[in-house]
Every structure is written in C-alpha cells, then in structure tokens.
Amino acid sequence: MIDVPPQVVVFCPLPPKPNGIADYFAEQIPYFSRTTKVTVVVENTHPAPTGIAANVTILYLEEYMWQQHKYADIPHIYHVGNNPDTQYMLPVLLSKPGLVVVHDLNLHYLIDLTNLSQGDKSGYTLALQNNYGELGTVIGQQLSKFGWKGEFMPHELMMNASIITAAERILVHSKYSADKIGALGHSNVSIVPHHFSPAARQYQPKLKMQYRGELGLPGNKPVITSMGFIAKAKQIKEVLTALAALKQKGVEFTYVLAGKCKPHEYDVYQDIADSGLADNVVVTGFLDEDAFFKYMLASDFIVNLRYPTGGESSGTLTRAMGMGLCCLVVNIGPFSELPEDCAVKLNWDESFSENLQLCLQRLIEDKQYRVTFGKNAQKWVERTHNISVTTSAYLNEAAKLNDSTVFNTKALNNIQHCYLIEQQVINWRRANHVNADSSNVWWQANLVPISAPSVLSISANPVHQATILTSLFGYQESQITKLTPAQLSQHDITTTYPLVVCDASLVDVAQSPVNWFAQLNKLLEIGGKVVISLLNPELGSGVAINDPSSEYPLDRASVKRFIQAAGFSIDNTVAGPLDVSMIADTAPTKEYWTFSATKRSWMVNINPQVYQNGNSELRWLYANEQSSDAQGADNA
Template identity: 35%
Template sequence: MSAQPLVVFSPLPPRRSGIAAYTAELLPALCEGGPVTVVNEEGLTPAVAAELPDCGGALRVLSLAEYQSASETEPALRAQPHIYQIGNNADHVFVYKAFRQRPGLLVQHDFNLHYLIEDVTLVRGDAEGYRAVLQEEYGESGNTLAMLRRAGVFSEAQKLSLPLNRHLLRQAHGVIVHNRWIHDRLPVALRESACVVPHHYSPAVASVAGLSPAQARQRRGLPAEPFLFLSLGFITPPKQIQAALWALGQLRQRGRQFRYVIVGERNAGFDIDAHIRRHGLEDWVTVTGYAPESDFFEYIVAADALINLRHPTVGESSGTLVRALALGLPAVVHNFGPSSEYPDDVVLKVPLELGSPDALAATLDTLLTHAELREALGTRAARHIRAHCSVQHSAQAYRAWLARFPQTVA
C-alpha cells in the first residue's frame, strides 16, 4: 500500500489538554503510514517542538494561518484526508471552525459539545451563531430555546440534555469514538459511519519501566508507608473526588492507615479543601496541583490503587485511567458510562451513590486489605490494555476508517 499523507487538526502539548497529549502520542504510529501535517493554533513554536515525538521526518506542524496559506500554494494539501480531533472546550474552537469549512473524519472525544459551541459563539458575543446552531440541531424548537436563553430563561442543566453534536455528525466523512456509550447514543442513521476505537495508552509508560514503587515514592517525596490511593487530572465535581473523600473518611474512622494523593490542577469553582476538612482528612490527603506527564507516571507507579469516578458523564474516555491500567495499577470506577465497558476482571466497579457511598467505601477497604486481589487485578489490567489499546491499534483503525469513507473536496 502506498504512503497516504494526512492532515490532522488538533491542539498539541504543551496545551494542558488530554486531547493534545492523545494526538501527540498517536503521531509516530500515524506517520508510519505516510507523512502527517498537524494543524494547531500556534504552529511549531519552540514550546511545541520541545514536546513533539520523533516521527522520523514524516511530520510537519503548521499554524492555522500557515495551513490556510499552504492550501493556496499546495493544492494537494487540501485534497489529503483530514482528521479533526474534537473536544468539549475552547482548545477546539479552531478545529470546529475548520471542520465546518472543510469536513473530514471526525474524532469525537466527548458526546456532548455544548460547552464548545458556547466557546465558538456566545463567549465571542455571537448570540446569532448560537441560535443558528440550535436551529440546525432542533429546528424551530432550537430557535425558541436560543431566544429564551437570550431573554434570560436558561438552566445549566440544559447543557447536558442538548449535546449539540448532530450538525457535525451529519457533515462528517466517518466518525471515530472511544466507547460504546457514545456510539450507542448517536442517531441510528449515523451509527454505520461510526467506529469505536478504544482510547490508547501512552507509549511514555515505558519511561518508568523498572521503577519500583519505593523508588517512585522517593522521587515524589512520598512516605514509604502507608497504603496510597490516587486520583489524577483536573479537579472538577464530575470526577466525584467528594465521594472518594466521604468513603475514605469512613476508612479513617475504622482505623485504616492510608494516604490519598490527588494529582491535578485545582479548580477555582470547586473548593476541594472544604471537602477535605469536612471529613477530617487534612493530614491524610495531598493535593499536588498541576503535574507534568513524567510526574504523572511516577505517581502511578508509587500508588497502590486508583480512584477514577465520573458523574455526570458526557461520554469522555479517561486517558489517565488507561495509562494507570497499562502500568498495572488496580482501579475503582463507576459501573456505568464508558469506564464500565472494561471487563469485570480488569477494574472494580461500584454503583453511583449520590448520598452516602457505602459501596465505594467497602470496595476501597477491600482493596486496602487484600494484596492478592490488587496484584491479580493489576496484572489482568496491564495485560488487557497492552493487548487492545496501543497507539498502533489506533493508527491502523484511523487509516482503515479513512479508506472506508473517502473524502472529496469541492
């Protein structure tokens, strides 16, 4: 098969975005099938160049402005298959706008894109653009909803019930999603054009090969004892850190000895310290703040168990979870949503308990007190992830789906 050049629209590191990291991890495997042009907002700045993987000369990075200029001088560039990495935040505004002008293969990381549409329209003072999207999605009912919002009649809960994704799906030349949760919620008529490609694990897990938990704890300034629970990523209410703290408060009252390390950037809109104080865990919990990727992996190796919960969910697959599983860290997840799609012998699943999460507390206690269970669970997790979720699997699936849905440019 001849080499097939590709164009990929996506943010790139050092943007603090899981999708930026996802794309960077994928690039070497994608480049094995042909040259790749990545379009981001800032272009190949020194900061971007410093974090790019080695792609053997098959990669170039263009800013959006450079891509637009190159499209005039290189007609073949616009004709190459285009891939758009779409997420539900402001980092993807330029991706969204480019896709609308020249559709291609849509990689939808989140089912719900309402926050993205707000960033494209309302945040920029474009109330008419917001109205137009709602009308395109829902007809006259969408137009009415937009007009009511402009008049001040609106609830934040509407964002969860109005995913605002169909106008993109209808334009797409094929769709890739990371889980069945999203796939099964797509319009029936569009599901045949959608492929489930599980979120891959980062090849950078190899950077901690041979590192012992004791060595990792020493590097991160953590005590050699006791048991260490871990949560990863930007701290938001949907990650249910508050439920984890309630459950761990129960373990403290039972006399269990542990540490809980939350590795992630604080959220000004969510007072995590108040929740820590509420459960008397000031001396038991550490919040590190934002940590670079290399530190992430060392914290995973240092830990005994991962707490990775999500409610409500908009269909996102957790990149931090798949990284931890690839390194054999036992994990506790909710028994619904994308995380529940892992086999039952790969993760421990707990029900959603909006009041007192007693099942979560019991499960964490079981993990803490049963070393054999942790070892067996971690071994199965690493084996499963490495067998099914490599960047090579992702790249092969991308190119196969591109071949199934050829792109034509007017």
C-alpha cells in the first residue's frame, strides 16, 4: 500500500503560461486529486489559470504568504526549472523544506535572475561563492571588475547548490541528475520518469496526412521537426548545415522548427538564410497544445539535439517517443540513458557534424529504419512512463516529508547568530579565575554564538572546552559532541553541525592544511559557524612555524587563505592570549591564532596559491586574473 498525504501544497506555474512545466503538472493534477487535496501557489502576476478542476485551491503567492503558517505542516512540493516562471517560489523554497522536483539540473539562469540580471553583482558573487567556494568568489570578482563572463559559463556552472541544500527530498527524471545531486551529499534523491502525456492519446498517427493538410505542410516530402524553444543549445545550426549539404545532393525535405524563438539568445533566421534553406524551413512560433501534437504527428522523425545539456529530461521527447516517432538525440546526460533500440543516438565528438549528415540522410531515405525505432520507443514509454505510476511516486515521496512547522534558513546561508554581551564574558572570567587559561582567545573574544542547537567540540582537552561551553555559553552537555584533533581525520561523518569549536595546534594542520580544514567543512551545515583556535608554538604576530613536513608557509595570512580555500568565509580573526602581563616571568611564550568563519560551500580549492611576501590574498587574485583568458570558467 503506497502512502499518500491527505493534502499537498504545490508551487508551480499553470496553463495558460507558455511553459512545459506548467503543462506537465496540469496533467498530473487529476491523478493527485483522486486521493489528495491539492493547493497550488502561483506567482502574483500569473494569468488566471485555465483547465484546472474546481476542487483545486489556487493561491497567488501574496495570498499564501498571508496565511503561510496555516500550511506549515502540509507537505510542500516545488517544481523548479531554469526559467523565470519558477523564480517566484525561491524565497519559500529556501526557508520551508519540502520535495523539490528538479526539472533542470542547471539552474544558473534562474539564480542569475535573482541578482545579476537586476544589477546586483555582489549578490551574484555571493551565489557563486555559495556554489563553488573560493574559486566562485574569484569568478564573481572578475565579472564585477572586468566584465568577464565566459560564453560557456552558464552551461558549466550549474548554480544549484542552494536549491539542493534547501530540499528535504529531491525528485529527478534521470539517473544522470540523481548521481550529480548525490555527489553533492544529498541522500534523499528519487528517480521518477517523466510521464507520457494523456492528451497525446487524442491524436492518431494514421491521420498524418490530414494533419499535414491542416498545417500547410507538403504531403510528398519527408518532414523533419525540432520541437520546443528554438535555443542555441539545441544545435539547430548544425542541423541546418547538414540539411544544406543534403539539399545540394538533391535530397528533398521540409524542416519544421515548432516552437518559440529566443532572438536575444539565438538568431535562427540568420542561420536559415545563410544555409540557403529559406524554402525548406518552417518556423511556427509558440504552439498551443492542439497544434503541438499535430505538428509532431505530421512529422516523419524528430530531431532533439541538446549540447551542452543542463541535465534536463525533455517532455517533448517523451511525448514524441510515446507517440511512436523515431527521435534523434545526442548521446549525453539523461539522453544517453535511453535504450539503444529506442532512439538514434549520436556521440558528441570530432565526427559529430559528419555523422549527423549521414544519420539525417538515412532517416530521410530509410522509412523502415525510422519506423523500427519509433515502435520500440512507443512500447518502452508505455511500459515505464505511465502517469498513474509516476504521480503515485510523487505522492509517496511527499508522504515521507517531515511534519514540521519549523521554517529553516540554512540554505539561505545567512543564519542569524546570537552572542553574549561582552560584559557577561568579562564577569564570568573574573568569577571563575581563568586568566591562566592559555587557550582563552576563542571564548574571551566572545566569538562563540549561544544560539546553536548542537555543538561539535574539537580539543586536545575536551573536558575543559566543554566546561566553558556549558558554564559560559549556556550549552547543555547533551548538546555537545566531543572529538580530539587526532580523531578528526578518522571521524565517520554521519552528522553535520551548525557550530564547531576547534582548539588545535598548527602542528596538527601543517602536513596538509587545506585537507585538514576541508575535514571541518564536511562536519558543518551550510551556513554553519566554526571557531578555530590554532596554537602557534613560535610566538609572534604573523610568524610562520618552522615545520619541514609542510609544503606551505604557515604564517597567519596563509592559514586564513587555507580556511577560505576550504569553503569558508572569514568573519573575524583574533590573536592572543588576550591577558597581557608586563612581568617577564609570566610573559606568554606562544600564541593562538583564532578565526571565526562561516561555511559557504562544499567546494574546496585543494591547491591554493600562497605567496609569502606582500599581500598574499591580492597577489593570489591577481595571478588568477592573469591566467583567466586561458582557463576561463575551468577554474570552477
């Protein structure tokens, strides 16, 4: 028996929005409604939804926000795509855990819309830092300072970490996407195939010539179609080039681009003119559902080439295959998971253009070849993409969500911490006579927040550190987990913490400093706070210890760089002891360097460049700027 929740709140655009995700969810609603009350939240400027049953509650975002806590214990489902129509839901998604349906693994454009597109370069830099750590910061700074933004940067930097972090559970349509998300550390990822549209069954392949007549397409030539938005990544130019060469050989055809143009991104009309195919190409513009299905069934085969891929699973492709059409795809990402006998797959390599031309010619001339693929595809979709099965899987995943009225902020990466008043620390020190405490900087400088629900304490003297955490900062023993610095690398990481307080020696760090701080990164939640107090056995501000086992200098500026390279932003630095005596016999002989930092990203720069002379941080940035023309976005 599959568990289903009695109610769900779904954030998703709806028809008549010209959006594939809107159509996708609208088809699911009747199946959800069989067992579950559905409330859909749309953006404030959304046109009045059409074709939605009366028993479905529709709220505009502003209406939802007025009564947000009324829905707090109801499972939330968020449909996220790399387009403006899902931007409105981000503030709720990032604060209310739920089931996030990741339709596009690459969410760069979506995140861009929230900052850079609005002129907020610093916000874009922070988003890059949250996703890619220190190197993301460098890319953002280069963009702000020099305007550098590589052509492939939006494709290579997927910018999905904040969305993934916020999700309690994630649903995707391909193993490719599940593996990519799993590699980021999210354990609750499920694969549910993109369903086949029930509306498609109203259209009959045997009416191909009737549909061609209605659409003004020729009945005596092969019709090739590319469906959906006309975007550069769909390799339309490559198809036009290949078809132009076939036309020179006397091959006849009509090529239909059945979708809306994106003139700001790609000038398809210029490529059509340059290829000499103006008489062979039909550009339809946006299609309603009726025309969409008729154009599809009027075709002899479908060209669905996508490179680079953003991890998307194509609803258009599922529909075409389910209707028995042969489809040509690039053998990459989710499309590589299609069975070999269900789609014609081209490898993206140096022979792609040549192989595309040969493949198109065979598909045009060999009817039996394309019909065989189409029949195999139809059987496979009917067996694996049934909408009753996929919607049940959605509700089953939603039923696993925690019943919680707590709204979190960890994915926003801006957790608000509470601290003691400085006088409270002074009074506690006087009352407890702890001036002789050599490792006093981390607590005497009041760097430890008092608001964390749990603390990981790392110290060679864990009892002493725990005593200060309880008696000064108010934590209970039950909230504190204890480790020694020696146990850090052997620790089996099954839990992450909002706060880590670490008291160690530079000797512990010396052999592999970035890896050592990367271990701390793994122990922290995104947005979590770490207070690192490092003993320098050789007293002196900024003086490096002499450790032959380390390939790096261990001066204070370099240690700061290592912490940043391990995915942290530095909030504060203090050196001490803070108690200074003028009596020579009691003068300190060693110094602690203490850093308060916030975890911004999982990403670690394992080989940071460190310069021993001058301003190390500025010189490191400058070195990256000098090499950026050669490396570009590869730095990420």
